[in-house]
Amino acid sequence: MSTPTSASAAFPTMTDFVAACRDAIGAAHVLTDANDTAAYLTDWRGRYTGAACAVLRPGTSHEVAALVRLAVAHRVPLVPQGGNTGLAGGATPDASGKQAVVSLGRLNRVREIDTHNNTITVEAGVVLAEVQTRARDAGRLFPLSLAAEGSCTIGGNLATNAGGTAVLRYGNARELCLGLEVVTPQGEIWDGLRGLRKDNTGYDLRDLYVGAEGTLGIITAAVMKLHPLPAARVTALAGLASPHAALDFFALAGRYAGPLLTGFELMSDFCLRLVGKRFPQLRYPFDASHAQIVLLELSDSESEEHARGLFERMTEEALESGLVEDAVVAENLAQSRAFWDLREHIPLAQAEEGLNIKHDIAVPISRIATFIEETDAAIAASVPGARMVTFGHLGDGNLHYNVQAPEGGDPKAFLSQYQETLNRIVYDSVHKHHGSLSAEHGLGQLKVGAAAHYKSPVELALMRAVKSALDPLGLMNPGKVLG
Amino acid sequence: MSTPTSASAAFPTMTDFVAACRDAIGAAHVLTDANDTAAYLTDWRGRYTGAACAVLRPGTSHEVAALVRLAVAHRVPLVPQGGNTGLAGGATPDASGKQAVVSLGRLNRVREIDTHNNTITVEAGVVLAEVQTRARDAGRLFPLSLAAEGSCTIGGNLATNAGGTAVLRYGNARELCLGLEVVTPQGEIWDGLRGLRKDNTGYDLRDLYVGAEGTLGIITAAVMKLHPLPAARVTALAGLASPHAALDFFALAGRYAGPLLTGFELMSDFCLRLVGKRFPQLRYPFDASHAQIVLLELSDSESEEHARGLFERMTEEALESGLVEDAVVAENLAQSRAFWDLREHIPLAQAEEGLNIKHDIAVPISRIATFIEETDAAIAASVPGARMVTFGHLGDGNLHYNVQAPEGGDPKAFLSQYQETLNRIVYDSVHKHHGSLSAEHGLGQLKVGAAAHYKSPVELALMRAVKSALDPLGLMNPGKVLG
Numbered sequence: 001m002s003t004p005t006s007a008s009a010a011f012p013t014m015t016d017f018v019a020a021c022r023d024a025i026g027a028a029h030v031l032t033d034a035n036d037t038a039a040y041l042t043d044w045r046g047r048y049t050g051a052a053c054a055v056l057r058p059g060t061s062h063e064v065a066a067l068v069r070l071a072v073a074h075r076v077p078l079v080p081q082g083g084n085t086g087l088a089g090g091a092t093p094d095a096s097g098k099q100a101v102v103s104l105g106r107l108n109r110v111r112e113i114d115t116h117n118n119t120i121t122v123e124a125g126v127v128l129a130e131v132q133t134r135a136r137d138a139g140r141l142f143p144l145s146l147a148a149e150g151s152c153t154i155g156g157n158l159a160t161n162a163g164g165t166a167v168l169r170y171g172n173a174r175e176l177c178l179g180l181e182v183v184t185p186q187g188e189i190w191d192g193l194r195g196l197r198k199d200n201t202g203y204d205l206r207d208l209y210v211g212a213e214g215t216l217g218i219i220t221a222a223v224m225k226l227h228p229l230p231a232a233r234v235t236a237l238a239g240l241a242s243p244h245a246a247l248d249f250f251a252l253a254g255r256y257a258g259p260l261l262t263g264f265e266l267m268s269d270f271c272l273r274l275v276g277k278r279f280p281q282l283r284y285p286f287d288a289s290h291a292q293i294v295l296l297e298l299s300d301s302e303s304e305e306h307a308r309g310l311f312e313r314m315t316e317e318a319l320e321s322g323l324v325e326d327a328v329v330a331e332n333l334a335q336s337r338a339f340w341d342l343r344e345h346i347p348l349a350q351a352e353e354g355l356n357i358k359h360d361i362a363v364p365i366s367r368i369a370t371f372i373e374e375t376d377a378a379i380a381a382s383v384p385g386a387r388m389v390t391f392g393h394l395g396d397g398n399l400h401y402n403v404q405a406p407e408g409g410d411p412k413a414f415l416s417q418y419q420e421t422l423n424r425i426v427y428d429s430v431h432k433h434h435g436s437l438s439a440e441h442g443l444g445q446l447k448v449g450a451a452a453h454y455k456s457p458v459e460l461a462l463m464r465a466v467k468s469a470l471d472p473l474g475l476m477n478p479g480k481v482l483g
Numbered sequence: 484m485s486t487p488t489s490a491s492a493a494f495p496t497m498t499d500f501v502a503a504c505r506d507a508i509g510a511a512h513v514l515t516d517a518n519d520t521a522a523y524l525t526d527w528r529g530r531y532t533g534a535a536c537a538v539l540r541p542g543t544s545h546e547v548a549a550l551v552r553l554a555v556a557h558r559v560p561l562v563p564q565g566g567n568t569g570l571a572g573g574a575t576p577d578a579s580g581k582q583a584v585v586s587l588g589r590l591n592r593v594r595e596i597d598t599h600n601n602t603i604t605v606e607a608g609v610v611l612a613e614v615q616t617r618a619r620d621a622g623r624l625f626p627l628s629l630a631a632e633g634s635c636t637i638g639g640n641l642a643t644n645a646g647g648t649a650v651l652r653y654g655n656a657r658e659l660c661l662g663l664e665v666v667t668p669q670g671e672i673w674d675g676l677r678g679l680r681k682d683n684t685g686y687d688l689r690d691l692y693v694g695a696e697g698t699l700g701i702i703t704a705a706v707m708k709l710h711p712l713p714a715a716r717v718t719a720l721a722g723l724a725s726p727h728a729a730l731d732f733f734a735l736a737g738r739y740a741g742p743l744l745t746g747f748e749l750m751s752d753f754c755l756r757l758v759g760k761r762f763p764q765l766r767y768p769f770d771a772s773h774a775q776i777v778l779l780e781l782s783d784s785e786s787e788e789h790a791r792g793l794f795e796r797m798t799e800e801a802l803e804s805g806l807v808e809d810a811v812v813a814e815n816l817a818q819s820r821a822f823w824d825l826r827e828h829i830p831l832a833q834a835e836e837g838l839n840i841k842h843d844i845a846v847p848i849s850r851i852a853t854f855i856e857e858t859d860a861a862i863a864a865s866v867p868g869a870r871m872v873t874f875g876h877l878g879d880g881n882l883h884y885n886v887q888a889p890e891g892g893d894p895k896a897f898l899s900q901y902q903e904t905l906n907r908i909v910y911d912s913v914h915k916h917h918g919s920l921s922a923e924h925g926l927g928q929l930k931v932g933a934a935a936h937y938k939s940p941v942e943l944a945l946m947r948a949v950k951s952a953l954d955p956l957g958l959m960n961p962g963k964v965l966g
Contacts, residue, residue, distance in 0.1 A: 258784030
């Protein structure tokens with residue numbers, strides 16, 4: 001692993017490139033000093049550290065385009081970066097020092113809010129929480145919500161097609177995006193900033209760039225959908241005997257609440273025990289133990305009372321039929337918040353407990369219970385003592401199927417001994433159930449090899465054809481998505 | 484225009500191709516007799532008639548793949564066709580007789596319904612109404628709904644990214660599709676039949692094929708989303724003074740009903756007068772005239788009473804504030820149906836009134852009122868006596884902005900004199916308002932020229948790069964989408 005420092009001195013052509021970049025966007029926005037660049041060269045989890053000939057901080061789409069044209073002229077590969085909160089190393093340069101990071105943080109203007117069209121037009125570097133706030137100030141909801149929302153940017157959210165806690169009702173970042181502005185690998189600006197719900201005039205370039213992790217061009221702005229602000233959000237918890245029961249309860253909840261159901265999260269008993277162990281103020285929410293706990297959220301356009309009434313009728317049927325063992329509806333906003341706290345403290349409790357292995361996977365919702373049973377059994381047979389931390393967005397078929405080292409063991413030794421075996425068991429099982437080995441985090445550099453292993457040759461060939469057609473020089477975030 | 488007959492005799496290489504196709508899928512499924520092929524060679528509106536060396540009717544995805552490989556070997560261009568109900572000539576071959584039609588009608592199996600995953604897996608040739616029925620039988624809603632649903636197929640719906648009457652809540656065909664099976668222009672099968680809500684493992688090939696009108700490959704099967712079946716659907720009509728008032732009413736309705744609002748259709752007074760003239764049994768729904776009439780639909784997961792209560796509170800506020808001049812909530816299913824009948828008889832009344840010019844356009848919802856005002860004025864200034872038939876899915880920003888010849892005039896003469904002028908005025912105005920010249924019908928061959936005129940060179944170059952990369956021989960539906 002190389003030291004995070006400027007490599008421009010080592011490569012004469014880099015020196016010319018960096019000088020030209022200074023002319024194009026101003027010397028103050030071209031970082032080469034190791035102290036200045038360090039934060040851009042290591043990923044959020046600290047798994048990857050790279051080097052760069054420069055970190056470029058353009059202030060407008062036209063400056064991004066100018067930088068791309070310089071990169072083409074000097075054949076310098078570019079690594080676009082938003083809030084640098086990705087979990088798969090997609091925004092970290094390689095160790096060669098020949099790449100340049102393009103940080104979009106200065107493209108941070110909200111260009112327009114259109115309440116009649118229910119859209120907000122934002123530049124790539126606007127922080128997600130800022131988009132939420134601006135929408136709320138205009139009496140609208142921007143539903144994308146995830147743990148890193150205080151520092152991740154909308155450009156990064158789109159490049160990785162971020163998911164989060166509201167996908168069940170509102171979709172991923174992809175479904176929230178109506179239009180894009182993109183700087184192509186040739187340094188031209190594609191103005192696809194349309195705020196239209198319907199447009200059937202050719203190929204869907206927008207969705208090609210969304211989720212491409214900067215390998216096909218650099219997203220510089222987007223038109224995002226807004227929704228009416230719900231009058232109330234109310235949560236409930238239910239204790240169940242098994243993931244199978246959770247599936248049946250999900251179908252029942254859909255029948256009662258339809259599109260008002262905005263959250264359906266599954267957490268195993270062990271997850272909440274771990275939270276209780278590490279954060280004793282967050283107590284187990286039921287008197288008795290339940291193998292699985294579900295958190296439900298309703299977003300109601302009428303009132304809190306209406307939502308609570310719905311919950312009460314729904315849980316009454318579920319309790320009477322024996323589907324649910326126990327249930328509690330939040331009495332107020334503070335209690336709703338407390339229920340979500342349990343859910344959100346699971347990864348934090350995992351970190352406190354020590355190094356662990358994360359799998360961000362998806363399977364068809366109907367396969368979730370079987371997937372957990374089969375994969376748990378396979379892991380128990382091959383990895384003695386492994387503790388499964390299984391939780392996630394059941395309503396989206398998305399599980400965080402994580403593995404903690406055995407109680408009292410050495411997590412580091414455990415990881416180095418079993419990481420490969422565990423990944424193979426989990427991904428084989430995901431593959432068998434027609435699932436995805438990266439539900440919401442993307443491939444980055446972390447999962448490029450796994451994706452190449454499990455995807456069909458036809459699909460890989462199609463992806464390569466698209467990549468070569470749009471980025472024939474291969475300068476856009478090389479080594480990510482496709483190896 | 485050539486006669487719709489077999490051209491295989493005229494081109495020796497065609498003869499070999501057709502013979503090879505007979506071997507591959509059986510002679511009974513290779514049509515060359517003019518009587519057999521005629522129905523496949525003229526589009527639904529009767530605007531385009533082409534010729535073909537054969538109409539091929541494969542029965543499985545593997546047979547489709549085999550035919551594509553033969554087409555590659557013999558360099559025969561292929562025109563995929565579903566129910567042949569498209570409105571832009573996208574499924575009609577050219578006049579050369581060198582193309583072959585691939586009709587997907589025999590791929591008509593429902594492969595799987597998964598109620599826990601809320602998905603249905605269907606082959607391309609399944610008729611839309613059949614998908615709706617099968618979903619309903621399983622206690623689920625498949626919301627895609629449009630006039631041609633009794634004969635159009637899901638493959639065609641996806642190839643054209645069909646819209647229809649439920650887009651406001653459920654999205655276009657694109658948003659209802661989770662996965663695809665596609666035969667590539669190389670004759671390989673891409674198995675992307677995933678039933679996942681989240682999958683971030685590479686480029687979004689699915690959305691590239693959706694809306695590509697068969698120019699990048701042939702869709703042979705799809706996994707489509709299902710939704711919980713609403714407990715009740717209730718409609719209401721409101722009379723308003725202007726499109727501006729309709730926009731404010733739309734915002735108010737969103738606040739009251741949130742995602743329960745599944746329809747918000749605008750119809751001008753003239754539309755309903757025309758319906759009344761041609762279908763006297765369908766009377767004007769209010770005692771007094773209103774410049775604009777809005778049809779609203781709620782899909783409620785609770786009950787009819789609940790929906791009606793919502794409507795009553797909503798219209799009360801709108802009436803009190805003067806936003807709405809009059810309103811009526813349907814008393815029962817029959818009356819809801821009658822309200823929709825008014826809306827659905829507008830195109831029929833137009834046809835009765837005589838030849839007319841249709842524009843299927845979209846603009847940002849916030850621009851609708853201004854678009855109508857400005858464009859109406861421009862047309863009045865240039866085309867004396869033109870009668871505007873303006874209606875559509877206001878909630879999607881999608882207008883059917885149609886033009887009827889002057890009262891008592893000769894429609895044919897009117898069309899030939901003014902069609903070009905009218906298209907230019909309308910599309911210039913759409914372009915000015917950042918809209919789309921084909922909201923839900925696609926480009927086909929009808930709008931290829933207009934799209935090329937209004938799209939930016941950057942966007943056209945990107946589309947061409949994708950087309951060349953995936954279909955380097957240019958055998959997939961040539962002349963459609965891109966000229």
